[in-house]
Structures are given as structure tokens and as C-alpha cells.
Amino acid sequence: MTLEAIIPLFIFLVIIFVVGVLAGRNLKASSNFLNDYFLGGRSMGGFVLAMTMTATYGSASSFIGGPGVAYNEGLGWVLLAMSQVVTGYFVLMILGKKFAIVTRRYNAVTMVDFLKERYRSKWVVLFSAISIIIFLFSAMAAQWIGGARLIESLTGLSYTAALFIFALSVLVYVTIGGFRAVALTDAIQGTIMFVGTLVLLIATIIAGGGISEIMADLTAENPNLVTPFGAEGTLTPAYVSSFWILVGVGVVALPQIAVRAMSYKNSQSMHRAIIIGTIVVGFIMLNMHLIGVFARPILPGIEVGDKVMPLIALEAMPPWLAGIVLTAPMAAIMSTVDSLLLLVSSTIVKDVYLNYIQPKASHTRVKRMSIGITAVLGIIVFLMALNPPELIIWLNLFAFGGLEAAFIWPIVMGLYWRKGNKYGALVSMIVGVGLYILSDTFFPQPLGLHSVVLPVVFSFVAYVMVSLATQKKNAGI
């Protein structure tokens, strides 16, 4: 890769760094440190809110992995990816104003705070906090590895050096800037993702000689590529539809997304975020995955899916433009990682330390703890990413599905069903996570569905039945 292509990447890193550090400056005068550091003082406007949700959600998997799979499967994978349009409006509508009002009343700073006040159970809090720390820590480590690999392949630096650059740039602004720095840099990163995918899509279409030409080439190679069923005809309607749960409606229960649904300023910013979010998510997902499909006739025979995106950018565009466009996947990875880092840190500081270890910690101490834990976590992830342990890789596979199966009903039913109680919530979480890991390990695709579907159904049944069965017990307390 030429120098022309590397320069934009470094300019991007510097801009993100500066914005992040500047955003952290008004933290110094803060009177409510936790609220400011972990939630940006609940002051997000519509645009920033929409962008931070989209960018947090659109991670390495959708930006590097997604186009690679689309390259191999054809239009059927784009169809699957479009189930994600839902996240743009569903999360904010379903958690919605009720979540905003209730979390303000509880003075909740994290999703676990909400569960704590709603269910008043130590076990619910501890189980949630531990699942978040384990699952999201693994997910974060996997993303760091992705980020470092991307810098490595773009610049030709060694993996360690690439990881170091990546870690340093993320760690500094998250540690000193907190949520506001994360949200503001997400807004920039989201904008880059939006524009970058559009430019690359257009360049790819031109390089392929127009859409009709590309479709004809694909049909000539393998007609299945233009059907909804995947290259081998293995994408069944039931399987593809079940992604509506995994990457669509289930996203409501991801803590890093749910926490954003308590960070906005007012109704107006929420309304704007729903509109902008829907358009941006749909646009990015559609373009991103189409690029993967369209790249196939132009660059046949790419064996490693993750390389499709960088290779097509270099093929279809002059190096300086490719360099600019390739900051988009970098932005996608950074914007996910920064949010996860802050979320795991808030879980440790707020949900574990302040709840059960030292509830009376002073303001200065909380401040030092928050910044310290964030930095230490970052360093641990860095060390793990240097030589990733098998366990982390394994846990990462379950991260999103596991968290969804754990939290979807305790959050949603906790908001909208008065009779839901701590017994129901706890059993529902255990059933959800346990069943998901078991099912994914021993019966992948039960009934042709993705393995997250049944655990979500069973944890719902468990929530309702156990809550109803323990009504008396609860009332007696």
C-alpha cells in the first residue's frame, strides 16, 4: 500500500484524538461526575444520538466480515443484512419515552442501575454485571484484534505496532473524555462510514460496468448468487428470517445500545434520532453489503473474505481516495470499541464497586476509580489482543446472542409489565444465556432457525411463568 493511502488514515486518527480530548475538557468542572462520564450528562441531541447508536452497532463484523460473506453468498446475504434497518427505529421506539422517564427517576447511569431499581435484587444485579463484563470484554478484545489487523494490512506495519497505534488512540480519548468523547467521535466516525460506503459503492459499480452488467456476470458464474438463497442454496427463509431477532429486534437488549436510550436530552432529540437512525443504518447496511456482492465479478477468487473490502477499494479507486474510504471500517471498529470499553468500565465502577464494595466512596475517589478502571481495562485488552487466548475467541462468538437472550425480557417486560418480578427476571436470564450457549454448542440451527431464537422464546416463557407463580411471595415481602 502506498504512502498516499496511509496518510488519510493517520489524519483520521489525529482528528478523532483531538476531538475526543477536547470533549473531555468540560468534565473537569463536573458536579455529577458519574452521570457526565458514563452518560454525557443526558444531553445528546438527535444527530449525535442517531450516529452513536448506528456507529456503536456497526462494528468490525458488519464492515469487514459482512462484505466478505456477501461476496461469497451473493444477494441473499444483502437480504439478510437488511433485517438491521429495524434497529434504526425499534430500539428507540420500544425502550422509548418510558425508559427515558423511568431511568431519570431512578437516577440510573447504566442499564444495570435500571434493573437494580426495577427488581431490587442483588442476584439480578450481580448476574447482569458479570454477564456484561464477560461477554462484552470478549467482544471488545475481538474488535481490537480486527482493528489492529486492518492497520496491519493497510500500512504494512507489524501486528504489534498496529495494535499499539490503535490502542493508544482509542484509550486516551475514552479514558479522559468519557461518554461525551465517545459519542462525538462516533458522530464523526458514523458520518465517515456513511459517506465512505457510498463513494465506494459508486466506484465499484463503475468499475464493474454498471449494475446490469454485474448482475449478468454473477448469473453467468452461478445463478444462485442473484437469488435470495445463497450461493449453495443454503440460506433458507427460516434461517434468514431468524436474523430479525439476532441483529434486528434483539439489539434492544444490548447494554451498549440500551444505555444510549437513556442519554438523550428530550423528546425532540429522540424523534430526530429515530428518523436519522433509520435512514443511516439502512443506507450503510445496504451499500456495505452490495459492495461485497458487486466486487465478485471485478475481483474473482478472493479467498479471505475480510480482504474483499480493502482490495476492492484499492482496485476501484485512486490510492488517495481508497485511503480516505478505508478509514470507514477503521471508524466502525473504533466507534464500537470505545463504547464497549466505557460500558465495561461503568459496569465495574457503578454496578459492582459502588453497589457492593464501597457505596460511600467520595466524589474524588469515584472520579479516580472511573478513569483508572477505564485505563486499566484498556491495557488488559491490549495485552490480551497481543496474544489472544482461546477462551476470549470462544466467548466472543456468544457475546451478542448471549446478552440478548439474557436481557431482552428483563428490560422490555420490566418496563411494560407490572407483574414482572425479580424471580422471573433471574430465571429468564439464566434460561436465556444457558440455553443459548448449550444450543449453539450442541444443536446449531434447531428447526432450521438461528440458535438465538429458541432461547429468546423460552426465556420469555420463563419470565412470565415464574413471575406469575411468585406473585404472592413477592407481595408478602
Add this chain to the structure above:
Amino acid sequence: MKKDDYHFKIANREALIGVGLVVFNFIWWFAFAYGLGSKDPAEYTYVFGFPAWFFYSCILGFIIMAVLVTFIVRKFFTEIPFEDEGDNK
């Protein structure tokens, strides 16, 4: 407490609208994709270069959802304050 009930009523209604939109979105997506896409690729018709199933399900479907969401939020979503005002805290 009266104001509370009123606010929660609005919140509940908007959450239900969200569920309704997802159901509509899913039916549109599924019906066009598998309704038009299940025949032999040799018999496909094409719209703007895309196979018709893909165009209607993914591209038009996305545009319809974006327009519908914008319309519904502008028209039916109500602005309410989130903070507890005054002394009821």
C-alpha cells in the same frame, strides 16, 4: 400521578407503534423476497438492473420504511418532558 399515567400512556402507545412497524417491515421484506425470488433465476425480471425481488424487498422496502418512520414520528409522536418537575420527587 395523573400526569404520570398520561405520559406513560403516550409511551406505551409509541412502543406499540414500534412493534407494528416491525411487523409491517418484516411482511414487506419477506413477501417480496420469497414471493418474487423463489422462481428459477432465468425467469427473473429486473428493475434498475437489480432482480425484481431484491429491488422491491430491500431497496424499495428500505425507502418505504424510511418515509413511513419519518411520517409516523412527525405526525403521531408526542413531545413530553422526561424530568419530574416541581416537588413530586
